Amino acid sequence: MPAVENLSLNPTRRGLLAGALAGGFVLAFRVPAGAQPESEPDQPADEPAGPFAPNAFIRIDPAGRTTLTMPQVEMGQGIYTAVAMILAEELDADFASVALEHAPPNDRLYANPTFGIQVTGNSNSVRAFWMPLRAAGAAARAMLVEAAATQWGVDPASCATASGEVVHAESGKRLAYGALVGAASALSPPADPPLKDPKDFRLVGKSLKRFDTPDKTNGKTVYGIDAMLPGMKIATVAHSPVVGGKVAHVDEAAAMAVPGVRRVVVLDDLVAVVGDHMWAAKTGLAALAVAWNDGPNASVSSQDVWTALREASAHEGAVAKSVGDADGMLKKGGAIEAAYEMPFLAHAPMEPLNCTVRLTPESCEIWIGTQVISRVQKTVADLVGLPQDKVVVHNHYIGGGFGRRLEPDMALTAARVAQAMIGETVKVVWTREEDIRHDVYRPVYRDTVAATLSKGKIAALKYKVTGSSIIARWLPPAFQKGIDIDAIDCAVDMPYDVPNFHVEYVRAEPQGVPTGFWRGVGPNNNVFAIESFMDELARKAGKDPVAFRRDMLDKEPRAKAALDLAAEKSGWGGALPRRAGRGVCVQPAFGSFIATVVEAEVDTSGEVRLRRVTCAVDTGIAVNPDTVVAQLEGGLIFGLTAALYGEITIRDGRVEQSNFNDYRMLRINEVPPIEVHVIASGAAPGGIGETGTTAGPPALRNAIYAATGIPLRRMPVDREVLAGKKEAWR
């Protein structure tokens, strides 16, 4: 089993860490070879011994120790293992002995090629880094081969590599990579190193064991929330319950009287209580009895948000795609219309938000698990007025991201608290209630669609998305001409062959509710509306939902093959009990083609029981197929959780939900068998982490439609409607 270096907590070594700090060492330095790991993850630094480091991802020391630097963060999606497999594949490293380390904040070296900054999101780690990592591995390998060939006086082309050695078959000579470190370092990296033919892959395509999981079985893995620093205090926070509100009054004396409370920090829009432990901080915060001036959003309610969204949706939008003459066709009459609405959703990662900060007049050190390490660094540097290189960020394993940790707000909050306690180390931990009530929510969306049918196919389709633009806030240069490319992603890439097709986007920001990326992002909304509508159209056309889709997929053979496989494996068309149904969903999201069949039953009280899920996926080359399967299983459950339970509502400017009692999650007893079939493919890898989340809700919705005849057009599932106690919303 390969080793993950320096990422594990061993409480008995805390003394060593304390000593290191007292002695003035900076934690960002690598532990010398042979030393025991400390309690914090390390970042690459210069090594006196002169390793071979041909690029930012690979370092081989003279002992042959190979360290791979992970540009993307591990939050459960298995990316550490996938990145290591890709690098080691082209490098021909000895995979069993490579060590991994987190990349430090450095956009120049480790930017995600899709975004230009360090980001782990959009299910694109493998997609974006596939070629750069292969090239990095291949360049290093070519240099090692050249070094060996020169030493032996043979043609480099006559040399081969395997498991960390260069081999010259003719003479039987072999040299370990470690022995070539000096000579290879003197060479310049080749511009265009030859890549392996995928048929020669030894690692990629195999279900290899993950690097990160052994320490997750025994409590050793250090998440951001587990950072333990000498003398550290622990704080918890209350942000204004209404966005834009301010602190009016606090009872500081009452909080200070709580045993273990050390300090109360009152800022204009948040308060923090700092204590010896979380219990003191939490009890102290409750004793503070904060009164707030709620400000301009004091009266916002969900109803206001929906009213404004529906009004905005009546307007014309920016045109994102237009083929043929959909408008003209629809005006001729016979159009079928529908509207679909999606609720606000919280992320609720299992690891509540947290960040540890130590701020001095000259420097700042941060311990956090983040999807945007360089943005955290910059945000805090700007706040405290230090140059960026004086802000050291230690990234950690992430206990669930789902998009929540694409924001630096938890670091900003912690740094603001730290500004009140210069020279001290403070870990700021949010309660679950704070985590759910101060999220950046998956926006509410309203989608309107209209279509005409001809000979059992769609002749014209008009689709308009109305909702918040997260891109406009999060990556402003990408918001062009009024189009949010994420919000219409799977609309413009809709897989069906429709001769007259028109897509519009209307930007509408909800008052007083911040919005953010949520696992599955724009495609969740697009695929839900399109795939729900497909079933309604199939019914109008008098066709089976699978056949209706299939007849329009000639131009997307990968989607069609996935649909055929999912239909076959799910027993599509087979008999089912009364009030049970199957629903299908086809999607092109994140560069993967997926078809999903959900089988569900609805009882007379409107309760929905999931019976079975079948999924067929063509994700191109599956780097680690078992991870692909795991991500689909988990993603489907994430999406089905939202469909069955997920909704954040607003009243008096406040989020009404607070914890897992009123923001429900699917539990083990509610989860059906899920079968995932991975289709062999030689195409470049697609994204996978978010795809299941996109697939679940429309497939479930269509299963309910098949079981009951009720076309749900809003999420989450409304059990009163299914029980016949209420008209279906439309």
Next chain:
Amino acid sequence: MQDTFRLRINGEVHAVTVPPDMPLLWVLRDVIGLTGTKFGCGIAQCGACTVHVDGRPVRSCLLPTSAVGEQAVTTIEGIGETKEGARVQMAWLALEVIQCGYCQSGQIMSAAALLAQTPAPDDADIDAAMAGNICRCGTYLRIRAAIKLAASGDAA
């Protein structure tokens, strides 16, 4: 008001001076430094904080330290020393159950307690023992399969 408690954790005695109503979770994490036990909700809804008290699975986020007394506490850091714990850990890796891992300390503690009580659990036993543990990453299917594998003893 604080008291001193002598807690028996993973076979070692730890003397801590804390408020009597302070939940064991925070004593483990913030005072003793055993951070393998996780905070997820604080209201006994998610199971991330599950530890064993005299072998029974308990949500440590609501267990006052004063209620622990002489009882033996086992945490994720110590569960591998038990037969069931070691089997569960091995089965978890054999089936690659884990994603982000944050819930898994609690899952493993609940599963180990189940196997100690019910060596060959059926699906209903698993539902009953595990429904208190949320996994936001959705690893439930593999958890179920891994419990069965651990029960069969074949993972070793």
